[in-house]
Amino acid sequence: MVISTTKRTTVLLVFLCWIIFGGNAVNAQPAKDSVAATTVPGPVKLSADSLLIRMxxxxxxxxxxxxxxxxxxxxxxMGEELPEIKSNLQTIEDNLRLYNKVLNIRNLQMFRVLLADMREHLEDWRSRLFDYNKELVRMNAEMMAFTKDSFVKQIKADTTFRKFYLPELKELKGKWDEAKKATTQHLDKIAVLQAGISGSYFKAIELENKVNEQLRVFSIKSLSKEYNYLWDDKIRTDSTAATLTQQSSKSFEGLGRILDYYTRNHSSTWLWVFLIGLVFFFRVNKQFKRINNAGKKELLQPPYIKYLRALPVLTTLVIMFNIASFFDLNAPAAYLDSLQSFLLFLLTILFWRKWERRMFVYWIAIVVLYMLTMGTAAVVVPDVRVRIWMLVLNVLSVVTGGFIYFRIYKNLSAGRLVRIVSMIFIVLNVLAALFNLFGRLSIAQVYSTAAIAGLLQIIGLTVLIQIIEEAFYLQMQASRIAGGITARFDFEKVRAGLHKILVALVVLLWLMVFTTNLNLYNDLYTGISNLITKPRNIGNTSFTLGNIGLFFVILLISNLFQKYIGYFFGETDDELIGEVKEKSTRLLLLRLLVLIAGFLIAIAASGLPMDKITVVLGALGVGIGLGLQNIVNNLVSGVILIFERPLKIGDFVEVAGQKGRVKDIGIRSSRMVTTDGAEVTVPNGDLLSSKLINWTLSNNHIRTELLFTIAPSTALPLAKTIILEEVSGSDAIIGKVAPELLVKSMNDNNVVLKLLVWIQNVHHEEAFKSRMIQQIYQRLKENEITMS
Known part of the structure; x- marks a missing residue:
C-alpha cells in the first residue's frame, strides 16, 4: 500500500510539470539552480519521501x-480617493495661475495645508503599494521555484504515473492557473495605481513649492504699491477684469470641494470633540439634578449661573466648536472660518436668551459686519468699487470696535482681554483703510479679515471661559452637597487660579489663529523654535533656552501643587470655628517631597550636567552657612514636626500667648486662626523651641469652669441641685466624668460656686458656657434664687 501511494505521488508531480511546460523538454540539461537542483553522474533514483515533501x-x-x-x-x-485628489490638485493649479495676477493670502494658506495633507496620503499609499508589489513578486518566485526541481527531467518520462493520476494533476493544474492569473491581475492593477499615485505625488510637491513661493513673494511685496491710489483708480471694464471675474467664480466651486475633502479626511478629530461634549453634557445635567434635589435652587440663579441650563445642549455645542481648533492646529483658514460661522450662530442664540436687547442688537451688527467682510475678501478682482466698499467696511469696523471697547466687554467674563483685542481690531482696520487708499490691496484684505476673525474668536473664547467656570461652580456646590473631596475647596480662590489658566490657554489659541490669518505663524513658530532649541555655551557648559525655561516652569508647577495640596488635608478658607476632622500629619512631608521631586525633574529637564549642579549646591551650602541659618532651622523644624507630631492641622493650640486652631503646616512656618478670626504665622522653629500647649493632641476633650454667685446663701442646696441637673442633661459633656460643683467663697448674703465639667469638643466651649448660663439663670429665677 505504501509503494502504491508513493507511485501515485510521483506520477502526480511528473504529470503536473509536463502539463505546465508542455512536455517539450524531455532531453533538457539538468537544472543548475541552487534552489532545488541536485546533479549526479548517472540516473537518480526518486525518493518517495522527497516526492511527498515536494507535493x-x-x-x-x-x-x-x-x-x-x-x-x-x-x-x-486608493482607487476611490485618487480621482478626487487629482481633481483637487487641478483646482489648486488653476487657482495658482489666477493668483499669479491677484494674490489671495487666505486661499494660499489653505492650499499649503491641503497640499501637505494630500502629499502625506499619497506618500503612505506609495509605501503600501510597494509592499503589496513586493509580496506578489515573492509569491511568483515561490511558484516558479518548483519548475527548477532536478527531479523533473526524470519524472516527466514516466508515462505510467501520468496516466494513473491524471484527475489529480488536472486539479493542481487548475490551482496553478488560478494563482498565476490572480497574481498577474493584482500586479497589473497595482502598477496602474502606482503610476497614478506617483504622478499625483510629484505634482503635489511641485504645487507646494509654488504656494510657498507665492507666500514668500507676498511677504516681500505686501507693503509695496500694487495698484493705483484709490482716488486715481477707475472702474475696470476690460477683458482682463471680466476674465478674472469668471475664473474666480469658477474657482469657488473647486475650493468648496477641496474644503469638503479636508473636512472628511479629518473627521476623526471630531470623535474626541464629541466625546468631550458628551461628558460635559451629562456631567452638568447630573450636577443640576443633585442641586435641585437638595432644595437649593437659589444656587442656580444669577450671578452664579448665567449660561448653563439643566439640559445644556447649546452650551455644549459652544464648547465643542470652540475647542475644535485645538485638535487641528494646522487647519486651513477656510476650515476655521466655517467653524467660526457655526459658532457665531450658536452664540447668537445664546446671547438672545441672556443679553439685554440693546447689547444683543450690537452683537447682531458685529455678526453682519463679519459676514460682509468675509464675503468681500472672497472677491479677488481689484475693482475700484470693491475698494470703496472695503473702505466703508473699515470705517464701520472702527465704530464697532469702539462700541465693544466701551460697552459690550462688560457682558463677558474676560472683559479686559476683549478690550485689548478690540483695540487691535480698531488699529488693524485703520491700517487696512490706509493701505487700501494707497494701493496695497492684498495687505489691506489680510488685515481686515484677520481683525474681524480675531475679534469674534476672542468673544467666543471668553464665553467658553465663563461656561467652564460655571461648570466648575456647579461641581463645587454639588460636591458640597454630596460631601465629596472637592467640598473642602474654596471656590473663589480656586476659581481665580482656574481663570488665570484658562485665560493663558485662550490667549495662546487666539495668537495661533490670529498669526495664521496674518501669514506670520510659520515664521514665528520657526523663529521661536530656533531660539529655544539652539545650543548655547558658557565656558564648558552647553544649554538651550528651552531647557532653562522648562526648568522654571516645572518649579512653578511643583510650587503651585504643593500650595494647593493642602485642600486635601486641611480646611477650606471659609471655615473659621467649628468641628474639625482629623487631618493627615504628613502634609508637610508631602509638600517637601513634591518640591524635591519637582526640583529633581526640573534639573533633569534642564539638561545641565550633574557635576555643574554640584558646584551650585556647594555655593548654596556656603550661603546657608553665612546667612540662612534661621531658614534652615525652620525647614528642619518642619521635618521634625512630621515625626514628633506635637500638632496637626485642626488642633486647638496655645503658643506665644496666642490661642487658635492650626490651619496650615508649611515648609518654613505654620498658620493658626485665633478665636477672633486673625491668622497668625508662627515659624516652625518657634513651635519647637517655645512652650506649646495642644488642647487636642490626643482628643478634643477639655475641662471648663463656670462661676455662679447665688443669693441668698440659704438657697445653696436647691441651687446646687438645679445647676447639676442642667449640666448633666447636656449632650456636650462627657457623661462618664461627673461634674464637680465647689463652693469658692461664702458669706451671710451670697455664695460663690465653681462648676468644673468636661466637655467633648474644645471648639464648642464658648457655646456650651453660653447655653448653660442661660438655662441655669432661667431655672434659678423660677425658684426665686438670684444669680449675679
Missing amino acids: EELHNTLNRINDITSRGFDTRE
Whole structure:
C-alpha cells in the first residue's frame, strides 16, 4: 500500500510539470539552480519521501497564494480617493495661475495645508503599494521555484504515473492557473495605481513649492504699491477684469470641494470633540439634578449661573466648536472660518436668551459686519468699487470696535482681554483703510479679515471661559452637597487660579489663529523654535533656552501643587470655628517631597550636567552657612514636626500667648486662626523651641469652669441641685466624668460656686458656657434664687 501511494505521488508531480511546460523538454540539461537542483553522474533514483515533501509544498504554496489573492489587497480607498485628489490638485493649479495676477493670502494658506495633507496620503499609499508589489513578486518566485526541481527531467518520462493520476494533476493544474492569473491581475492593477499615485505625488510637491513661493513673494511685496491710489483708480471694464471675474467664480466651486475633502479626511478629530461634549453634557445635567434635589435652587440663579441650563445642549455645542481648533492646529483658514460661522450662530442664540436687547442688537451688527467682510475678501478682482466698499467696511469696523471697547466687554467674563483685542481690531482696520487708499490691496484684505476673525474668536473664547467656570461652580456646590473631596475647596480662590489658566490657554489659541490669518505663524513658530532649541555655551557648559525655561516652569508647577495640596488635608478658607476632622500629619512631608521631586525633574529637564549642579549646591551650602541659618532651622523644624507630631492641622493650640486652631503646616512656618478670626504665622522653629500647649493632641476633650454667685446663701442646696441637673442633661459633656460643683467663697448674703465639667469638643466651649448660663439663670429665677 505504501509503494502504491508513493507511485501515485510521483506520477502526480511528473504529470503536473509536463502539463505546465508542455512536455517539450524531455532531453533538457539538468537544472543548475541552487534552489532545488541536485546533479549526479548517472540516473537518480526518486525518493518517495522527497516526492511527498515536494507535493505537500506545492499544495501549501498554491493554497496560500490563492487565499491571499482571493482576499485581495487593500486598494479600494486608493482607487476611490485618487480621482478626487487629482481633481483637487487641478483646482489648486488653476487657482495658482489666477493668483499669479491677484494674490489671495487666505486661499494660499489653505492650499499649503491641503497640499501637505494630500502629499502625506499619497506618500503612505506609495509605501503600501510597494509592499503589496513586493509580496506578489515573492509569491511568483515561490511558484516558479518548483519548475527548477532536478527531479523533473526524470519524472516527466514516466508515462505510467501520468496516466494513473491524471484527475489529480488536472486539479493542481487548475490551482496553478488560478494563482498565476490572480497574481498577474493584482500586479497589473497595482502598477496602474502606482503610476497614478506617483504622478499625483510629484505634482503635489511641485504645487507646494509654488504656494510657498507665492507666500514668500507676498511677504516681500505686501507693503509695496500694487495698484493705483484709490482716488486715481477707475472702474475696470476690460477683458482682463471680466476674465478674472469668471475664473474666480469658477474657482469657488473647486475650493468648496477641496474644503469638503479636508473636512472628511479629518473627521476623526471630531470623535474626541464629541466625546468631550458628551461628558460635559451629562456631567452638568447630573450636577443640576443633585442641586435641585437638595432644595437649593437659589444656587442656580444669577450671578452664579448665567449660561448653563439643566439640559445644556447649546452650551455644549459652544464648547465643542470652540475647542475644535485645538485638535487641528494646522487647519486651513477656510476650515476655521466655517467653524467660526457655526459658532457665531450658536452664540447668537445664546446671547438672545441672556443679553439685554440693546447689547444683543450690537452683537447682531458685529455678526453682519463679519459676514460682509468675509464675503468681500472672497472677491479677488481689484475693482475700484470693491475698494470703496472695503473702505466703508473699515470705517464701520472702527465704530464697532469702539462700541465693544466701551460697552459690550462688560457682558463677558474676560472683559479686559476683549478690550485689548478690540483695540487691535480698531488699529488693524485703520491700517487696512490706509493701505487700501494707497494701493496695497492684498495687505489691506489680510488685515481686515484677520481683525474681524480675531475679534469674534476672542468673544467666543471668553464665553467658553465663563461656561467652564460655571461648570466648575456647579461641581463645587454639588460636591458640597454630596460631601465629596472637592467640598473642602474654596471656590473663589480656586476659581481665580482656574481663570488665570484658562485665560493663558485662550490667549495662546487666539495668537495661533490670529498669526495664521496674518501669514506670520510659520515664521514665528520657526523663529521661536530656533531660539529655544539652539545650543548655547558658557565656558564648558552647553544649554538651550528651552531647557532653562522648562526648568522654571516645572518649579512653578511643583510650587503651585504643593500650595494647593493642602485642600486635601486641611480646611477650606471659609471655615473659621467649628468641628474639625482629623487631618493627615504628613502634609508637610508631602509638600517637601513634591518640591524635591519637582526640583529633581526640573534639573533633569534642564539638561545641565550633574557635576555643574554640584558646584551650585556647594555655593548654596556656603550661603546657608553665612546667612540662612534661621531658614534652615525652620525647614528642619518642619521635618521634625512630621515625626514628633506635637500638632496637626485642626488642633486647638496655645503658643506665644496666642490661642487658635492650626490651619496650615508649611515648609518654613505654620498658620493658626485665633478665636477672633486673625491668622497668625508662627515659624516652625518657634513651635519647637517655645512652650506649646495642644488642647487636642490626643482628643478634643477639655475641662471648663463656670462661676455662679447665688443669693441668698440659704438657697445653696436647691441651687446646687438645679445647676447639676442642667449640666448633666447636656449632650456636650462627657457623661462618664461627673461634674464637680465647689463652693469658692461664702458669706451671710451670697455664695460663690465653681462648676468644673468636661466637655467633648474644645471648639464648642464658648457655646456650651453660653447655653448653660442661660438655662441655669432661667431655672434659678423660677425658684426665686438670684444669680449675679
